[in-house]
Amino acid sequence: QVQLQESGPGLVKSSESLSLTCAVSGGSISTFNWWTWVRQPPGKGLEWLGEIYHSGNTNYNQSLKSRVTISVDKSKNQFSLRLISVTAADTAVYYCARVARNGVDIWGQGTLVSVSS
């Protein structure tokens, strides 16, 4: 079955960029699904960051659109998140996930990214 695994630095300095990659295993990223990033600050709720289709089409959270870029690498069967100009408010667990007809049905385990001053 399809599994997702996030990877990337767990600590990022304030004003710098956060970059995470989501490796898709057990299936192809080039399916009729969108692939998404969701984050959750400690003790708080879920926030959708954006999504990408294997063609490269994207949709972003308008409140973060100027800072977020999601890309896909079909040759590596993975997709990535880049968030620029981070602050302490960007400290969160970041999840990558698959969007299917039955909702966001497959999630990675999540990775905590802390922003230090």
Place this chain on the structure above:
Amino acid sequence: QSALTQPASVSGSPGQSITISCTGSNNDIGGYNYVSWYQQFPGKAPKVMIYEVSNRPSGVSNRFSGSKSGNTASLTISGLQAEDEADYYCSSYTGSSALLFGGGTKVTVL
């Protein structure tokens, strides 16, 4: 865009039924049948419990049901069990091709 509105907490005794509401607008819940509900345990990733307002994925207990009226969606848990104690989030796609989550509801089994 603001998050969908959910009560912060809902509680019930074992065997009872509880309902969690999720209020949005004409541009999300009211305009589309793409409402989903997620269950999340501490330190774990969310799990989809309901999709497209009222559909249950394979393997989800039929004690979980979803509905929608106007701009408000609801998740009902029947025959509440201790294992249902978790955080629950609603979500809806919007007219801007964005996904919106609710603020989350903590369910406590008394």
